[in-house]
Amino acid sequence: MTLRPNLFGGQGQLEAVASAALYAAIAVVIAVIAHRVLFAIMERLARASEGQADDLLLAHLKRPARWALAALAIVLVARETPLVADVWQKVTGFVMPALLGWIALAIVRGFLEAGCLPAEGISEDDLRMRRKRTRLTIFSRLATFIIVFVTVGLMLLSIPGVRQIGVTLMASAGLATLAVGAAAQPALKSLIAGLQMALTEPIRIGDIVTIDGETGRVEDIRASYVVVRIWDQRRMIVPSARFLDVTFTSATRYGSEATGTVLLYVRPDADVAAIRAAFIDHVRAHPLWDGREARLQVTNSTIDTVELRLVMTAASPADGFTLRCDMREAMLAWLHRHMPLSHAPLSPAPLPPGQTEEPDSGLA
Known part of the structure; x- marks a missing residue:
């Protein structure tokens, strides 16, 4: 009982x-x-x-x-x-x-x-907004890392056995420092690279960049890596230090406006003035053209080919890509309708038997 x-x-x-x-x-x-x-x-x-x-x-x-x-x-x-x-x-x-x-x-x-x-009257794609969002994101990630590190450290120090290990390591601080420093070198390098990116801003969230032959939009910036979203929805994971060590291209460094070009190849006898007028009419009627610039230039010519460069502008790289595709399609259709014989051949015509590549000078 x-x-x-x-x-x-x-x-x-x-x-x-x-x-x-x-x-x-x-x-x-x-x-x-x-x-x-x-x-x-x-x-x-x-x-x-x-x-x-x-x-x-x-x-x-x-x-x-x-x-x-x-x-x-x-x-x-x-x-x-x-x-x-x-x-x-x-x-x-x-x-x-x-x-x-x-x-x-x-x-x-x-x-x-x-x-x-975003502040009132400022879009999320604004340069100042993207710069602010990038800095806050990187600093918040660094702060999160520090908070978690300190929190876990304080929790572990409450265990007597772990505290005793810490005292032992402090007694042999020289060897421990070398070992920990060697093991943590990659992590520290990435951490310092993230902090340097926040201060120098080589890239920002929303930037259009080209690195290692791939073009995409910066989707996220972490403490140790950057996520770049490519046009086909793949994600390219790039170490943060790489944006500080290698050369890359940024299409939105100082603004989101984009200038695009389309190349057309026609015969030398094509009516360039008529093609220019048709291009101006098409680009002015397109909703993605921002009204800044639209011009046609003759940038190169050979014996049987004239290169035409169609220059147009849009409010963003994404709009610029769509505008270029639409203008290329529209101008090819216009040439087929109005100048079907003006297209330059895709490859040189085969030479008659016995004729060399050098043109005949006419001298007997």
Whole structure:
């Protein structure tokens, strides 16, 4: 009959445990209710404001704040309840760093989303907006890495065995520094490259770049790599350091406007003036032409071929690509209808038997 009370260290001990658990539960419930009331008031005030930054920040802070208030309630109960204090003392080394890290990450993400909101009258493709979004993205990734690193480090240091390992490593700091430095060199190089990209801005999110023979749009910039979306929806993963070490082409470095060209090859007797007039009419009627420039130039000529360069402008590289394709198709169709004999041959006609490639000079 005395087995069950002894299992819990006596009836008094059992009552003490039950009381401590009840006090902790009541404190957590009060903390959750206080959290709901507090955030309901703050969300109402945020909705009444004009901007969306406070709404985004509250949305990210809502969950970690709930657990932080619950932890605060446990701390207050632990001051008056020794049993709760004993349990809290064993887990506080994990719980407190985790909560602080969670709150810090929520603040970083909230400020990132708020900072990436376009201002009134400014589109997301605006140069200033893309520059701002790129910097905020890179700095937020670096801040996330640092927060996670520090949080995990603090949690591990709460374990006595891990703390002792740290003391041992500090005692042999020279060897440990060399080993850790050699192992972390690639990660540190990528981290420094990401920071350097944020400061120097060789690329921005939304830029059209050509690297390693592939052209695409910068979709995302991470601390160690860059994601480039190619026209066929493939993603090219490029190390961040590569954009600092190799030469690449940027079509949107100082603006999103694009200038495109289309090459046509006609015979020397083709009416260039009529082709120019037709091109101007077609490009002016196209909705993607931005009205800045449209011209036709004779850029090269040979004995049987004249090269015509059709120059046109658009508001963005994507629009420029579509405009070039449409103009190429339209001008080829126009030439087929109005000048069917003006097309230059795709390859030289075969020579008659016995005739050389050099033209006859007419001298007998």
